[in-house]
Each structure stands twice: as C-alpha cells, then as structure tokens.
Amino acid sequence: VSASPATLKVGVVLFEGFELLDVFGPLEMLGEKGEIVMLAERLGVVASAQGPKSVIDGTLESVERLDILLVPGGRGTRREVLNPKFLEALKSLSERTRFVTSVCTGSALLAKAGILDGRRATTNKRAFAWVSSQGPQVDWIAEARWVEDGRFFTSSGVSAGMDMALGLIAHLFGRETSLTIAQGAEYEWHEDKGWDPFARINGLA
C-alpha cells in the first residue's frame, strides 16, 4: 500500500435525509487514518434523516481524486435515485477513487448509477428488495455483513458500516491496525464479513 496515513483522502457524499450512523460510524474508524471531506451536490449545509446538519466542504466535482469514497443510506436515497445529475457526478467521482464504499441503502445510489454493474454487493436487509431493483446487473448477496469485490466495499444496514470500514482498514493496513482502532473506540468489531443475523430475521437466509 503506497498511501501513508497522512495522505489517505476520504470523501463522504451527503444528501438531505442521510442516515447519521451510516456516515459517522465509518468516519470514526477511518478518521484515524485519513483526512475527511464532506461532499454534496451544492455547498452549504445538509440535514440528516434525524435532523442534525453537517457542513459541506466541497461539491462532488471539486475533488480531483479520493482514496476512499463513502456513500451512506437513509431515506434521502429514495429521492436521489431519481436525480440523474447527482448520479452522473457520483459515477464520475467513483472513477477518480481508489476504493468505493457504501453503507445501507447507499448501494442503491451506486447501483442506479451503474457503478456496481457486474459486481457482488450487499445492502440493508429490510430494504433489500427495493435496493436490488435499482441494479439488475449487480450480483446482490443477501447474507453478508459486508461484501468486498475488488475496489468495491458495500455493507449491510446502518451499523454494518463500522465493521466494513474496519475491514477496509485491515485490507489497507493489516488486521492489527483495525483491532487497535476498534479497541480505542471500545468497539466489538464483527470481523467475520459473513456474520449476518439480520438476513435471517428479514427472511433472506
């Protein structure tokens, strides 16, 4: 891995109605290893599904390249899958990015933009039917905490993003680094990406 901790650039795509933990769970883990920029269609502030508002650092077009792109879910995804301009900017940004990641229904945005075509991916288990309908060319995996396919890391619902982020850190820096970060956050990492009781609960396994 060539990137040093100081140069790892993490970009998050925000939109009105993003899910709080989808964004800030992974950032808690990735923040130990990189510089974070909050991106959106427009500058200003963006309100989460739960209310709290985040400040945008730049537009999707403003970033030349990223090491990691994080796409959260949340009820706003239902609107953004119908926003071709946003999806086009997302696709273009994903092509300037080393690792493309999503949490929960964020994979619906990647899928609708065509970014996951021919790839294995997963998503929130309660919204599985809707998300998978956004990408008929994607190989959707129902039972997985997260799925890695090349430079694409997609995770299950909400809290699964933390486990996926630690999985990506392990891929880049080794397992010990992930265990150290998890311990610092007093977090019990679900290290097994096949661990998924929620697939069963939702009748998918």
Add this chain to the structure above:
Amino acid sequence: VSASPATLKVGVVLFEGFELLDVFGPLEMLGEKGEIVMLAERLGVVASAQGPKSVIDGTLESVERLDILLVPGGRGTRREVLNPKFLEALKSLSERTRFVTSVCTGSALLAKAGILDGRRATTNKRAFAWVSSQGPQVDWIAEARWVEDGRFFTSSGVSAGMDMALGLIAHLFGRETSLTIAQGAEYEWHEDKGWDPFARINGLA
C-alpha cells in the same frame, strides 16, 4: 412515562474536538424517539475531533428544558474542563433536564461541573485515571458498559454510547422498543450493562 415519542426533546452539547461516534451513535438510536437540538457555547458551526463540522441550533442557555441531555467526549474535553463559563452553563442546563447522559470522556465535563457528585458513573477505560481525577466526589465504576444512577446515565468509551442510549430507551419505553430500534439499525445491542472487556484490557478489572 409521560413523554410521548413526539415530545421527547434531546439536546446534545458540542464543543471543538468532540468525538464523532460519541454524538452520532446515540443520536441514531434516540432519533427514533425524539427531536434533536445541537447546542454549544456559541451559535455557528463546531468541528469534531475527526474534522467534520456540525451546525449549532442554539446556545446552552437558549433551551428551557430537555428530556435528555447528551454530553460527548473527545479531545476537546481536555480544554473544556478548564472553561468555568461552559461548565456553569452545563450545570444549569443539567438542572433543567430529566435525564443527563454522557459518552466516553464526556463524564469528565459532568464531573468537573459537580453534576455527578455522590453519584455512580463510568467513562472511557483508557482515560479512566484522568477522568476520575476531575471528580473526586464521584463514585467511579471501572467495569461497566454503562452505569445508571437515578436520572444519570454515563457510558464507557465511544461505541458504548449506543448501548447506553438503547438502555435509556428501554428504561423509558421498554426493552422491546430498544430491540426494535437496534434491529432497524442492524446493531447488536450489548444489553448487559456489566459487559466490559475493555476494563480488563486496560488493567481496570
């Protein structure tokens, strides 16, 4: 419990250098049951320890009453324990609040303000010595995921805030409500508030 879901008012105290997951982990859970306001000493925006900035809805003095007050940790607590004006406003706000909660080193702020005197409380296990030195009149519990003492709910480091928030929701609305919220977030709740491998790792148990 008299508060209906629509009227539960949750206030979060932010300061420069707050820890992301300390704030947004609990808010992911509490957001299902209430209206969230982001508070600080001054209006404007506040940067987290990891970089992302949040928009402030009001000052600590602007809120008449709260159902739940959430005080996060993060490296900014090292500065704020030396800020008497902030601690005074925090103490006053805690007296207008039904349930006072903290995550990680947030309990250092409550302790230094005298809010936890004579109460049982816990905190981050790596910072235990420093935090407990901020409140010699507090009965500090080393081994606990979170501690409940009357209207005070204090949790261990970072990710423990999510478990504590679900514990408070269980206290207010019943265990089934917490299990439903955890399942919606695909989160494995550590329901046992005595579960604490991090006390042992850090030589405290």
